[in-house]
Amino acid sequence: MMKKILSILLKIVGALVILITLFIATVFIVNVFSNKSEAGKIQPYGQFVAVDGKNMNVFIQGKGEETVVLLPGYGTPAPALDFKPLIDELSPFYKVVVIEPFGYGLSDVTEKERTTENMVIEIHEALQQLNIHRYTLMGHSISGIYGLDYVNKYPNEVSAFVGIDSSVPTQGGNDAPFPTDTYKLLKKSGFYRLLMKLAPDQLIAPDVNDETREQIRILSLKNTFNPNNLNEGENFSSNFKATENLTFPKELPVIFFLQANDTETKNWIPLHEEQVKNSVHGKVMTFEGGHYLHHTRSKEIVENFREFMSEIK
Incomplete structure (x- = not known):
């Protein structure tokens, strides 16, 4: 009797192992074929500029005399598409330039470390190639860190800095080990x-048409957890530390647009107030909304930015 029960149990376990193996193999194979299929569905936008021997994608809209350069938050899969509501509000008044750093959007992947220094130099090189020498930097999230370094490296080029719920060097929470191996496995196995x-709602996208949303989905699957994305995550701690002792130049106009109720970061608003306390022209504004304020509050962001700049002039 026991032998019979044991035999049945072994058969059940064996069948389960086979089913799990088949399931994992199916997920992997579907991912491989889907990646190849989707690569041909990506619709180009913007233009390439040569930076460090590779192609960096930039998107330009608007013909204003003044230029606004948009820098994305960490891991934004398609910055030029993610910023669409903001680009549409800015472009009647400004020349708007969206930079897609290496590993983002349609840009190449680079072998260089994703340090603040390297990324800032690359962004600057892209603007040099476009013959753009005077501009406002407008950055979302992690670009608050890169932007702080940037305005100190190239103070004669940046006319103002605008932070959209932008990161602060002293916000904390960036010392935890980055789970690179877990993310790599998620991507390669097809489980991402x-x-x-299974949860399409987790796709972060503005209110755009179905075609654009599908492009964001494809580029999200392509770029999330790519080598540059992972390396940038690994450099979080050192990148934040590198800017800890930096401040915005006193004469540089700085305005922050922040979510009013950030429950993740302690003292979110006071941290930004601290950043502009010595600025001749410094301002902090809050809006109801999530971290991606430019998805829902672009109109208010542009209206208040224009008012802020006109008061300075």
Whole structure:
């Protein structure tokens, strides 16, 4: 009797192992074929500029005399598409330039470390190639860190800095080890694609048409957890530390647009007030909304930015 029960149990375990193996193999194979299929569906936008021997994608809209350069938050899969509501509000008044750093959007992947220094130099080189020498920097999230370094490196080029719920060097919470191996496994195995399929609402996208949303989905699957994305995550701690002792130049106009109720970061608003306390022209404004304020508050952001700049002039 016991032998019979044991035999049945072994058969059940064996069948389960086979089913799990088949499931994992199916997820992997579907991902491989989907990646190849989707690569041909990516619709180009913007233009390439040569930076450090590679192609960096930039998107330009508007013909204003003054230029606004947009820098994305960490891991934004398609910055030029993610910023669409903001670009549309800015472009009647400004020349708007969206930079897609290496590993973002349609830009190449680079072998260089994703340090603040390297990323800032690359962004500057892209603008040099475009013959853009005077501009406002407008950055979302992590670009508050890169932007702080940037305005100190190139003070004669930046006419103002605008932070959209932008990171602060002293905000804390960036010392935890970055789970690179876990993310690599998720991507290579195809389970990240499966998770996106099971929970499509987790795709971060503005209110755009279905075609644009599909492009964001494809580029999210392509770029999330790519080598540059992972390396940038690994450099979080050192990148934040590198800017700890930096301040915005006193004469540089700085305005922050922040979510009113950030429950993740302690003292979110006071941290930004501290950043502009010595600025001749410094301002902090809050809006109801999430971290991606430019998805829902672009109109208010542009109206208040224009008012802020006109008061300075």
